[in-house]
Amino acid sequence: MIKLPALKGYVLEEGIAKLLANNGYRLLTEKGQDPEALTHGPHGLLVKGRGTDHQADALGDLLVPVPFSLPVRLFVEAKYRRASVRLTDVRNALGVIADVNEQYATALGNSTSRPTRRYHYRYSPFSTSGFSAEAEDFALAQQISLIDLQGSAFGSLRASVTSVAEQILALANQERLESMPMGQVRTALRLALGTWTAPTTGDPASRQPDLANELNPALAEEHRLPIRALSAISTDFANELQEDLVLGFPPAPFILALRPDDVEAFHYWALSAPPEIEVNIRFASRGDVTGDWVIAPANDGPLLRFGLPPVLTTWLLAVDGAEADRALKAKKELLSTIAIYVGNRTLTMRFRPIERHRRDSGAMDRAEYEDLRAELSDPSLAWPPSHDMTADDGDVTVPIRAGVWTAAATVELLRRLDAEGWVHAKALRAAALADGRIDRSSVYELAGYPPDRSLNGFTRPVRRLARQLQREGILSDQPEVALRPHYLKGGKASYFSVPEDLLFHLRHL
Numbered sequence: 001m002i003k004l005p006a007l008k009g010y011v012l013e014e015g016i017a018k019l020l021a022n023n024g025y026r027l028l029t030e031k032g033q034d035p036e037a038l039t040h041g042p043h044g045l046l047v048k049g050r051g052t053d054h055q056a057d058a059l060g061d062l063l064v065p066v067p068f069s070l071p072v073r074l075f076v077e078a079k080y081r082r083a084s085v086r087l088t089d090v091r092n093a094l095g096v097i098a099d100v101n102e103q104y105a106t107a108l109g110n111s112t113s114r115p116t117r118r119y120h121y122r123y124s125p126f127s128t129s130g131f132s133a134e135a136e137d138f139a140l141a142q143q144i145s146l147i148d149l150q151g152s153a154f155g156s157l158r159a160s161v162t163s164v165a166e167q168i169l170a171l172a173n174q175e176r177l178e179s180m181p182m183g184q185v186r187t188a189l190r191l192a193l194g195t196w197t198a199p200t201t202g203d204p205a206s207r208q209p210d211l212a213n214e215l216n217p218a219l220a221e222e223h224r225l226p227i228r229a230l231s232a233i234s235t236d237f238a239n240e241l242q243e244d245l246v247l248g249f250p251p252a253p254f255i256l257a258l259r260p261d262d263v264e265a266f267h268y269w270a271l272s273a274p275p276e277i278e279v280n281i282r283f284a285s286r287g288d289v290t291g292d293w294v295i296a297p298a299n300d301g302p303l304l305r306f307g308l309p310p311v312l313t314t315w316l317l318a319v320d321g322a323e324a325d326r327a328l329k330a331k332k333e334l335l336s337t338i339a340i341y342v343g344n345r346t347l348t349m350r351f352r353p354i355e356r357h358r359r360d361s362g363a364m365d366r367a368e369y370e371d372l373r374a375e376l377s378d379p380s381l382a383w384p385p386s387h388d389m390t391a392d393d394g395d396v397t398v399p400i401r402a403g404v405w406t407a408a409a410t411v412e413l414l415r416r417l418d419a420e421g422w423v424h425a426k427a428l429r430a431a432a433l434a435d436g437r438i439d440r441s442s443v444y445e446l447a448g449y450p451p452d453r454s455l456n457g458f459t460r461p462v463r464r465l466a467r468q469l470q471r472e473g474i475l476s477d478q479p480e481v482a483l484r485p486h487y488l489k490g491g492k493a494s495y496f497s498v499p500e501d502l503l504f505h506l507r508h509l
Contacts, residue, residue: 001172002180008080008165010182014189015161015241016076016126017058019257023247024341025060025074027195037103037119044186047075047121049099061119073119075100079127080161085146087134093123094142124255128158136311145255151292151307154259160240167233171225181224192234193241246304248338248349250316256338258295258304262459265485266302270342273301279338279349281317283373284381293317294381295338295349300455300492302485303381310369318354318372381457405479409469410505413462413482422461423447424483428498431483432506437497438483455493459483 021027029045031038039046039053046053058076075096079085100121124145125131131139131146139146149157172180190196246266248256260266278298284305293313295304308316338349354375417425426446431438443455462482469475480499498506 001178002169002182004165004169005080005082007169007180008161009078010185011161011165011168011189011237012078012080012126012128013058013076014186014193014195015157015237016078017060017190017195018193018238018241019245019247020058020060020074020076021195022245024063026063028056028059028061028073029190029196037100047100048103049096050102051099054096054100070118070120073121075121075123077123077125079125079129080158081127081129084129085125085127085131085135087132087138089125090131090135090139090142090144090146093125093144094138097121097123097144126257128154128161131309133311136309139309140311140315146309146312147255147257148307148309149257151305154257154307156240157245160237164233164237168225168230171229171233175225177224184225184230188230188234189237192231192238194238246340246342248304248306248340250338256306256308258306258340261303261305261457262463262481262485264481265459266304267342268486269301270340270345270347273297273347275346276348276350277301279351281351281376282378282381283376285373285377285379294378295351296381296454296456297349303456314369314372316353317351317376318368404476405482405499405502405505406475407505407508409475409479410502411509412469412474413465414509416465416468417461420461424462427483427496428502428506431496431498432503436500436503437486437495439495440493443496455485458493459485459496 017027028034028038031040031045037048039048041053041055045056045059047056047059056075058078060074060076062072062074075093077089077093079089122145124147126147126149128149130148130150136146138144168185169180187196246258246260248258250256280296280298282294282296284292284294292305292307295306338351340347340349354372414425414428417428423443423446427438427443430442430446440455443449443458444451444453459481466475466479466482479501482498482502483496484499485493486495486497
């Protein structure tokens with residue numbers, strides 16, 4: 001039987017595949033999507049290489065055109081371990097990419113045919129436990145993207161993956177299976193996540209599958225877990241992953257996995273924000289404890305958190321004074337931008353790196369990373385925002401979804417806001433006397449804020465207290481956020497609205 005750590009890795013792979021599908025990538029799941037480059041193996045999709053075929057944890061084609069370049073095809077490898085990912089793993093990634101990128105030349109050596117389309121393959125390992133210093137240095141030199149998911153902002157993702165893996169393993173043990181039917185598990189997860197891709201061939205599996213039916217003989221043999229129970233576990237996982245991650249693309253040899261603090265507010269903001277946005281990047285510290293890196297729009301807007309290995313953080317956020325003038329100028333111009341794709345829009349976030357000077361021109365060491373982190377530290381941005389929640393608490397980062405505000409929950413929310421001295425209770429009462437919303441200037445007036453104060457994170461107290469009410473059973477479900485920010489062009493929150501059910505009770509108190 002498969003061990004829990006390995007099963008967590010498989011579940012994480014499926015979650016990352018969903019991430020790719022949400023961020024401008026076409027997910028590849030079967031050889032019919034590119035018969036010249038893909039094939040099937042006993043454990044899933046394989047990519048043809050010059051020397052051998054290679055297993056792909058997740059594989060996606062970037063649909064955004066890349067000028068003067070082959071289209072990009074991204075390999076993803078998911079690592080859910082206790083120990084950091086080592087140099088050997090990253091070195092293996094380089095071998096895989098070199099082999100698949102060289103496959104075309106060998107395949108065409110004895111043929112007059114030409115492939116209909118070629119791709120440039122890239123590789124990104126995702127790790128929940130970080131990377132060793134040697135792995136970071138090697139990856140930077142070889143232009144391999146390392147995605148670090150060990151920060152506190154990704155605690156809910158790790159918790160969800162662990163919970164799903166534990167439930168699936170318990171289900172298999174309950175059925176006394178000798179081996180895990182991974183074909184069935186992957187199919188269930190992909191159906192729930194919406195990442196299952198029908199084969200393009202004419203076989204019977206080209207229809208949208210039902211787990212109760214036989215997809216093909218190989219999968220039919222593996223359909224041994226209780227279908228309803230497996231589907232329920234998969235559906236719960238898909239619901240928890242609604243707190244979307246967003247991929248960020250610096251013009252550099254790596255990508256960023258960004259997590260909005262407020263997913264819905266982020267999407268509202270992204271649809272109306274200008275195409276170029278000035279941002280600040282700060283280290284969200286909690287005293288001397290490690291934290292996350294945060295991108296904050298200069299003129300208000302939702303916060304985006306990300307994690308990077310130290311060597312890549314220093315390279316991205318700091319200008320190296322030891323470089324030649326030309327390289328220094330290019331770094332200022334190129335590494336100061338991060339592009340994100342939201343819907344049909346491309347937004348460019350511009351950040352000015354910190355001017356720093358290194359002691360020598362050798363490899364960056366951890367001391368430089370610590371210095372940079374101290375320079376950019378901002379304890380007020382620390383996650384989680386409340387001391388009574390831990391980083392891996394599944395309640396910390398679960399978004400507030402549609403539910404029902406009750407009279408009792410409304411009274412208790414106001415009482416706790418007043419008791420903690422937050423201005424939000426006054427804001428809610430003021431909104432109840434108007435049309436269910438309060439504008440930006442009224443918030444400043446009620447709170448006595450100075451004109452230059454940012455409203456980043458303004459909704460955190462009401463969100464935190466709503467989660468407390470749910471955990472205590474005062475709220476039976478996760479309701480719509482009590483004060484939802486609305487953004488207009490320019491990036492600043494123009495006003496905050498109150499949901500109708502909460503507004504009803506506010507007006508009848």
